[in-house]
Amino acid sequence: MTLHIPTTEAQACAIVKSVIGSGVPLSIGGGGTRAGLGRPTQTQSTLSSAGLTGITLYEPAEMVIAARAGTPLAEVERTLADRGQMLPFEPMDHRALLGTEGEPTIGAVAAGNISGPRRINAGAARDSLIGIRLVNGRGEAIKSGGRVMKNVTGLDLVKLVAGSYGTLGFLTEVTFRVLPKPERILTLVWRGLSDEGAVALLCTALGSPYEPFAAAHLPAGLGTEQPRTLLRLENFSDSIDYRSRELIALLAAHGAPDMIEGEASVELWRDVRDARVFAGTDEAVWRLSVAPTDGPKATAAIAARVPGARWFYDWGGGLVWLAVPAGADAAAGAIRAAIRPLGGHATLVRAPAAIRASVPVFEPLTEPLMRVTAGIKTSFDPAGIFEPGRMYAGV
């Protein structure tokens, strides 16, 4: 196992050029906390971003921050917090769920398009990712986007690279749009609702003028005996008073909620964001993305086919975190069959490597889209040296 740790972009280019001829594929490593995402890859060498660290640009008044890819996410978030700002998309921390250790990096947030509960309102990581520098499979350093919000001139390669899990190249620097932290955060918690009732509540709230920034539902047995339905408001303090009052009135048919602020609220949303209720078990964990009102339909169909399935909802019902007995195939066939009539997709987030090698981890694509996907991979990485097969077999 060879570990390459370039400290400059030029070194990274040289390393890539040196391996092109050998045909020896590379894994791409950052903090290693999300290494278990995707299909297992067979590589003897790792190209690490550990030597590329540091914030390279921060202009609070322009709401933009840039950092080298190996910069710890915590450092980025701390720097922003010092100026009252934050990443808009609340990136998930995979350590609890995947049982990993180490420091998550900002590069991996971009490479994995890692978002959290705030995604429903503020967009995904890729919506805030406005610029990248990347070493492609030819060993060329390329850039796309920039440091301004309207960043796209020509084709938007930034979007392609966000969520490509290292298969298109080695990120050396990423630039994100940031937002001011809200003055106050308040979480409303309703208890005792069914999945359908909860999603109806969340959809009503998200379709109201009161702008919830996060909307989740934890069924019974996940943390508490009673089901909990959560809405999070973020705003100026006076607005929170007003909007919570209006929302409670609008949703009165569902009962009266508790109000949580401060550390208790932060902790609750951290549990949702990081799917902590499924931490430390030997179940396989899936992430389903569907239209919000299809969330309960998907789980009902899955429950009928997969005994022992457990789940909770984020994104107003549109993101289903699902835990199932790992078995031989993590119930992949049953789960995908259940959501096929609804539209949407299922991603296997946690499972033993043998299962991730044998069932498609990402939703299988239609033939023309698979062709396009393979073509995009080749256009960045003609020799197939970056993370071969991590997303799809043969790509």
Added chain:
Amino acid sequence: MSAIAFPLPDPGILARRDAIIAGLARLVPAEALITAEDERRPYETDALTAYRRLPLAVVLPSTTQEVAAVLKFCGEQGVPVVPRGAGTSLAGGAIPQEDAVVIGVSKMNRILSIDYANRTAKVQAGVTNLAVTGEVSAEGFFYAPDPSSQLACSIGGNIGMNSGGAHCLKYGVTTNNVLGVTMVLLDGSIVEVGGAHLDAAGYDILGLINGSEGQLGIITEATVRILRAAEGARPVLFGFPTSEQAGAAVAAIIGAGIIPVAMEFMDKPAIEICEAFAHAGYPMDVEALLIIEVEGSDTEMDAQLARIVAIAREHGVKTVKESKSAMEAAAIWKGRKSAFGATGRIADYICMDGTIPTGQLPYVLRRMAEIVKGYGLRVANVFHAGDGNLHPLILYNCNDPVEAQKAEDAGMDILKLCVEVGGCLTGEHGVGIEKRDLMTFQFNPEDLNQQMRVRAVFDQRWLLNPAKVFPLEGRVAA
């Protein structure tokens, strides 16, 4: 003007024109095929009217299947295709060429379904931007991107150009508001990318399609996000003695953690032009005007405005004028949104579109004035101050070829300035033909080659909107 080159028409295609038209006639109903010269004429340009090329034929399909049949045929015949929405591109994105078939989506103008619970609308590509909001406004919803041309421009064109608008400071541009598309590839295959759910699986092909300017395929349907409108919205006028003070106020507002839904800047020439047209009550004794819009309940708007006014006072604001009624609010926006049309009443103009880091605003304003003055011309500035998207309007007389050339040169200098200060060549109008030859100024060959290799995945032979975005020299096909 003739500064921007077009590829020479392929004589082989021109010679086969009759056969090509006969082939198209077998694929679509007679009324969907336009071949007579006077009927093709309206399609010879878009809103970059200085450039015109009469297309070989125009096809206006009514269904995705018809688009697929036509595209497959053109692909097989090696005939270039220029996709067209409503033809409002200011960058020349929809200008055809003599050997190309225009495929227009204007007949595909139906709203297919609205899903309020999931906050999505499924529409055909030819639906106008404003029609989406019009369809859902009775329920209190809207479609967020709001380009000035929203009455005419189509959703398909918006996706092609990744259009923005005055309110994208808060709500994002097109790419942030599209969840899925139906697209026809050059080989005639129909693909569904994304849907009503978030974050489609695999590479973000949807993100790639947004802003791809018709080079990857033809979009026939889209699922877009609709949002619940705020309880109220109030635009307020802030007049400043200098542009620098207005720019500093914008930075201070954001620095204070306030993101208004819109922050629009106009300089004195723009104020005069728009006021003469819209009678919006703009102050005439200031050098710079900010239109800042806040949203929420009345109390919330009062509170937010109080904060903004306090900041503006610290930066020497001379006039603060709140809209007191819906009519006044509408007049304020009418003035801003008609800036281009109003300018057109007093002179010919080129509307530029570039983006800069907002911190560079005072410097860029000063340099732009110097650049334009250096050519002996005048400029009026309107732009989206919150995100640094500039729209300088360079005034000239289009009947004077020397002056026209000067205007174009001044525009190019301004775009280079945008890149020099860390911004980019485009904001929300795309590259089209207008900025095609400046791409090498923003990107090095490796950057451009990577983009072109991705393009080639969809169109190896450069048949889809081929004269756009990338310089004609040095094109890469794989």
